[in-house]
Amino acid sequence: MKPISELLKQRDSVLYQIAPTVSVFDALVLLAKLEVGALLVMQDGKLQGVVSERDYTRKVALQGRNSKETTVADIMTREVITVGPQTGTRACMSLMSHKKFRHLPVVDDGKVLGLISIRDIMDDIIADNEQTISQLTNYINS
Structure with a gap:
């Protein structure tokens, strides 16, 4: 099981964020511009919440x-x-599925490192499964 930090390394290091005082309309404009489904709500460098579509x-x-x-x-x-x-990708997927949310902030010692979506995790699991299938196929065929 891969730690979620590995997924963060594969992504853009930019934290898509917005201030809590911004209008919802402006948040929607930013969501559309960035083509994302959620933003971190930050104030003075601290996570205040998450706002989503x-x-x-x-x-x-x-x-x-x-x-x-x-x-x-x-x-x-x-x-x-x-x-x-260090949380594993499968543990994150389980948490998101159980709690019924699609975006999960990754925080280390109070610092926000990124925001992972269920799509990020599913893409990683699919890639991992495809790699396993390929390795097994090569093993069987050799």
Whole structure:
């Protein structure tokens, strides 16, 4: 089982983040521009929460709120579950599946290292399985 830190090394080291005081509309613009489904909500270098497309859908659109008048702080997920860099990818997948969320911040000693999505983990597991299949096929054929 590969530690999640290995996945972070394969990705862009940029932390996609937004301040809690920004409007939800501006957060949606940034999500679309970056082509991501969630952003870290940071203030003074500290993780305050995570805001996702799902937060917008459930807490703004379905409640008839105005995205230009609502702030990220109003809708973000505040009680964020995080993992350390040595947490295994399969453990992360299990946690995300069990708790029903799609984005998982990786934090080490209070410092946010990155945000992993369920897609990142699934892509890694698929690649790992394909490598195992290839190795077994080569072994059988040799």
